[in-house]
Amino acid sequence: MATAVAAETHGHPPHHAPTATGLNTWKLGFWVFLGSETLFFGTLISIYMVYKGQSVVGPFPEDILDIPLTTLSTFVLLMSSLAVVLALEFLQQGRRGLALFWTMMIIVLGSGFLGFQAYEFTHFYKMGLTLQTNLFGSTFFVLTGFHGAHVTIGVLWLLFLWFDMYRGRLGPQDALRLEVAGLYWHFVDIVWIVIFTLVYLMS
Amino acid sequence: MSTTEAQVTATPVRRVRRRDVIWDWLTTVDHKKIGILYGVTALFWFVVGGIEATLIRIQLARPEMQFLSPDVYNQIFTMHGTTMVFLVGMPIAVALFNYLVPLQIGARDVAFPRLNALSYWIFLFGSIFMNFSFFLGAAPNGGWFGYAPLTSSQYSPGLNIDFWVLGLQALGAASIMGGVNFITTIINLRCPGMRLMRMPLFTWMAFITSFLIVTALPVLAIALFLVTFDRFWGTNFFITQAGGDPILWQHLFWMFGHPEVYILILPAFGIVSEIIPTFSRKPLFGYAVMVYSGALIGLIGWGVWAHHMFAVGMGPIADAFFTVATLIIAIPTGVKIFNWIATMWGGKIRLHTAMKYAIAMLVTFTLGGISGVMHATSPHNLQQTDTYFVVAHFHYVLIGGLIFAIFGSLYYWFPKLTGRFMSERLGSWQFWIYFVGFHVTFMPQHWIGLLGMPRRIFTYYDELNLGALNLLSTSGVLVQAVGVLLLFVNVIYSVKRGAPAGRNPFGASTLEWATESPPTAINFNTTPTVHSRDPLWVEADRIEATVFGPVEPHLHMPPNSFWPFLTAIGATATFILFMTNIWWMPLLGVIWTAVCVINWAYEPV
Numbered sequence: 001m002a003t004a005v006a007a008e009t010h011g012h013p014p015h016h017a018p019t020a021t022g023l024n025t026w027k028l029g030f031w032v033f034l035g036s037e038t039l040f041f042g043t044l045i046s047i048y049m050v051y052k053g054q055s056v057v058g059p060f061p062e063d064i065l066d067i068p069l070t071t072l073s074t075f076v077l078l079m080s081s082l083a084v085v086l087a088l089e090f091l092q093q094g095r096r097g098l099a100l101f102w103t104m105m106i107i108v109l110g111s112g113f114l115g116f117q118a119y120e121f122t123h124f125y126k127m128g129l130t131l132q133t134n135l136f137g138s139t140f141f142v143l144t145g146f147h148g149a150h151v152t153i154g155v156l157w158l159l160f161l162w163f164d165m166y167r168g169r170l171g172p173q174d175a176l177r178l179e180v181a182g183l184y185w186h187f188v189d190i191v192w193i194v195i196f197t198l199v200y201l202m203s
Numbered sequence: 204m205s206t207t208e209a210q211v212t213a214t215p216v217r218r219v220r221r222r223d224v225i226w227d228w229l230t231t232v233d234h235k236k237i238g239i240l241y242g243v244t245a246l247f248w249f250v251v252g253g254i255e256a257t258l259i260r261i262q263l264a265r266p267e268m269q270f271l272s273p274d275v276y277n278q279i280f281t282m283h284g285t286t287m288v289f290l291v292g293m294p295i296a297v298a299l300f301n302y303l304v305p306l307q308i309g310a311r312d313v314a315f316p317r318l319n320a321l322s323y324w325i326f327l328f329g330s331i332f333m334n335f336s337f338f339l340g341a342a343p344n345g346g347w348f349g350y351a352p353l354t355s356s357q358y359s360p361g362l363n364i365d366f367w368v369l370g371l372q373a374l375g376a377a378s379i380m381g382g383v384n385f386i387t388t389i390i391n392l393r394c395p396g397m398r399l400m401r402m403p404l405f406t407w408m409a410f411i412t413s414f415l416i417v418t419a420l421p422v423l424a425i426a427l428f429l430v431t432f433d434r435f436w437g438t439n440f441f442i443t444q445a446g447g448d449p450i451l452w453q454h455l456f457w458m459f460g461h462p463e464v465y466i467l468i469l470p471a472f473g474i475v476s477e478i479i480p481t482f483s484r485k486p487l488f489g490y491a492v493m494v495y496s497g498a499l500i501g502l503i504g505w506g507v508w509a510h511h512m513f514a515v516g517m518g519p520i521a522d523a524f525f526t527v528a529t530l531i532i533a534i535p536t537g538v539k540i541f542n543w544i545a546t547m548w549g550g551k552i553r554l555h556t557a558m559k560y561a562i563a564m565l566v567t568f569t570l571g572g573i574s575g576v577m578h579a580t581s582p583h584n585l586q587q588t589d590t591y592f593v594v595a596h597f598h599y600v601l602i603g604g605l606i607f608a609i610f611g612s613l614y615y616w617f618p619k620l621t622g623r624f625m626s627e628r629l630g631s632w633q634f635w636i637y638f639v640g641f642h643v644t645f646m647p648q649h650w651i652g653l654l655g656m657p658r659r660i661f662t663y664y665d666e667l668n669l670g671a672l673n674l675l676s677t678s679g680v681l682v683q684a685v686g687v688l689l690l691f692v693n694v695i696y697s698v699k700r701g702a703p704a705g706r707n708p709f710g711a712s713t714l715e716w717a718t719e720s721p722p723t724a725i726n727f728n729t730t731p732t733v734h735s736r737d738p739l740w741v742e743a744d745r746i747e748a749t750v751f752g753p754v755e756p757h758l759h760m761p762p763n764s765f766w767p768f769l770t771a772i773g774a775t776a777t778f779i780l781f782m783t784n785i786w787w788m789p790l791l792g793v794i795w796t797a798v799c800v801i802n803w804a805y806e807p808v
Contacts, residue, residue: 003796003797003800004318004321004380004770004774004800004803006800006804007770007800007801007803007804008315008317008318008803008804010804010805019391019392020390020391020392020393020394020395020397021390021391023390023391025314025387025391025392028314028387028390028391029314029315029383029384029386029387032382032383032386032387032417033383033417035417035418036379036382036383036417036418036420036421037421039417039418039419039421039422040421040424040425043421043422043425043426043455044425047425047429047440047451047455050448050451051440051446051447051448051451054446054448055445055446056444056445056446131432131436131437131438132436132437132438132439134439134445134446135439135440135445135446135447137438137439138432138438138439138440139440142428142429142432142438160801160804
């Protein structure tokens with residue numbers, strides 16, 4: 001569903017008549033969608049919290065979660081949000097080279113985060129924690145997995161934007177396209193901050 | 204329609220036209236056409252759900268009947284509930300949102316027309332998918348609430364629950380996209396002067412309903428994902444041996460399920476708030492209070508879910524909280540009822556069939572509301588829960604509230620959709636037959652329930668002395684069936700032969716009546732400017748001058764698109780392919796969807 005909403009806001013913005021509120025229709029629609037996503041992740045996180053400490057068998061979170069490593073991957077993801085801000089700023093200023101560079105940085109950092117997650121998942125698997133092992137495994141993998149899926153969609157979306165920028169089909173006048181993708185990216189980032197705090201730091 | 208002259212002359216004219224018409228409907232992004240698609244589809248499922256209801260009642264007509272086996276009975280009552288909520292109640296409201304909201308706020312379409320089409324196609328394919336299970340003899344059989352751990356693969360190993368979780372997931376996604384669309388439309392596409400507090404009440408209720416949809420449906424999505432993971436990949440969310448908590452499912456389901464109740468009823472409140480002022484020749488009494496009480500119902504509707512769970516044993520504090528919250532919600536609802544009565548008070552009432560349905564809704568919904576307040580009280584609830592008393596209650600509010608309003612809306616807006624009236628003579632008969640049939644069916648169920656007959660049980664013993672009341676209830680269903688049949692006869696007859704209606708046949712006050720019947724593709728030649736809540740009563744001349752004036756220069760309407768249809772195929776296929784239990788099969792659907800989505804994104808609009 002995120003992809004469909006992304007598709008709707010990906011192309012060239014229609015030149016609408018002035019809206020009733022003065023807000024851009026795309027941006028507004030995307031904010032509403034993010035509101036819905038909040039409930040989506042809110043429910044997942046609540047379920048994780050409800051089932052915390054309810055696992056009958058190990059491994060338990062304290063045996064397995066690697067806070068230093070995840071701190072690093074969190075840092076990588078947070079820096080990607082900085083890259084979004086810079087990419088958008090340079091695109092709006094019409095400085096194409098810098099915009100291209102920082103958009104690529106978002107993609108690289110986002111992919112880096114996904115790499116960390118892939119490493120973490122396989123590592124946990126080797127340590128004996130799978131989806132099926134216990135409630136911790138079920139809730140942890142589903143929560144972080146859904147988050148990872150959102151990051152993946154974001155990376156793909158940005159790749160398309162980067163190519164459009166590269167081929168000169170996305171200039172300052174269409175900066176809104178990057179802005180909306182940026183909204184999505186920041187949102188996914190914020191969700192990760194909550195997950196990192198509740199799942200890792202408070203384990 | 205892009206047929207060139209050459210093509211028309213090359214092939215027989217009739218065939219080309221028919222193909223073009225079908226192509227136009229498959230690719231349409233026009234909110235009015237999508238509204239009609241939603242409406243026709245929902246009415247079709249209404250008939251299917253009605254047949255299921257009839258089968259249930261035949262089975263229960265006499266004690267120890269052998270008409271349906273217990274297993275089939277489980278499938279039928281599950282699909283009856285699921286169909287009526289997800290394939291009838293929600294989409295028929297969305298049908299009206301689609302058709303009316305842009306017209307009522309003076310817009311030319313919704314904010315995201317293609318997304319709107321995608322919502323419809325996913326809804327259509329998802330509904331067909333879920334009902335296809337009947338042909339495999341494996342329709343969902345865990346109740347529309349699908350309580351854990353009954354839905355786990357240990358207790359429900361067949362395909363039944365798979366159809367249910369995957370089908371509902373698709374329908375839920377379609378609803379959320381619709382909700383996003385309508386919130387954005389209502390906030391941003393209002394015509395000049397259409398301030399929030401000037402919007403017609405129906406649009407207001409669509410607005411509040413959309414907020415409930417985008418907040419409540421994600422909770423259901425997660426709950427369904429958990430069951431899906433439990434069933435397909437062996438997670439432990441609702442597996443009690445591993446520490447999983449079936450009560451968590453109940454919380455999640457009803458956290459969605461109770462806002463869902465208001466998702467179903469608020470549109471009905473909106474409809475009645477349009478019909479009553481028109482046929483009383485008076486502005487709606489207490490407009491602002493009507494808006495606020497609607498919003499309050501939406502808000503409090505989020506804090507009452509556990510009144511479905513009093514029998515679980517949540518403890519006195521939770522029970523007390525949810526009892527009080529539920530009783531409080533009766534206040535804004537009561538305010539609405541009194542305001543409708545006050546609107547009629549002293550008005551020049553005309554008893555058109557639509558008005559009859561609106562008044563019948565008031566009476567019947569109030570009866571259902573009162574029985575609702577009875578089992579909102581937790582001690583009382585323990586006596587009534589899971590009995591036919593509850594069945595009687597929610598059919599009073601959902602048929603008496605929602606369906607009466609929907610039928611009323613059909614009589615009311617049919618002239619706008621087709622340019623013709625529905626037959627009043629037939630309508631009057633239809634109304635009385637359906638009204639009587641409804642009460643004969645469901646009134647006795649109050650007693651059946653209080654005498655102790657439980658829900659969801661396929662039969663009962665003769666010694667319980669419930670046979671006579673059950674037979675009475677079943678006989679009412681047959682009367683209702685005649686009523687529904689007459690409705691369809693009336694629709695089909697009137698589409699072709701109804702008396703011509705003109706633009707504003709009932710002298711209503713809202714903007715949709717300023718357009719042609721049916722409205723042109725652009726709705727309004729020039730976007731109107733409004734200065735009041737009842738523009739066609741206060742400033743009709745000026746509004747008409749703009750609506751039928753010269754067409755706005757540089758008008759751009761979104762072109763038809765085939766991508767929503769194709770995307771919906773991919774999205775639904777992804778869900779269906781999960782059923783194969785081969786891990787890479789759903790990826791085919793994902794790839795198909797991705798290709799469509801990319802094309803969609805780069806399609807010029």
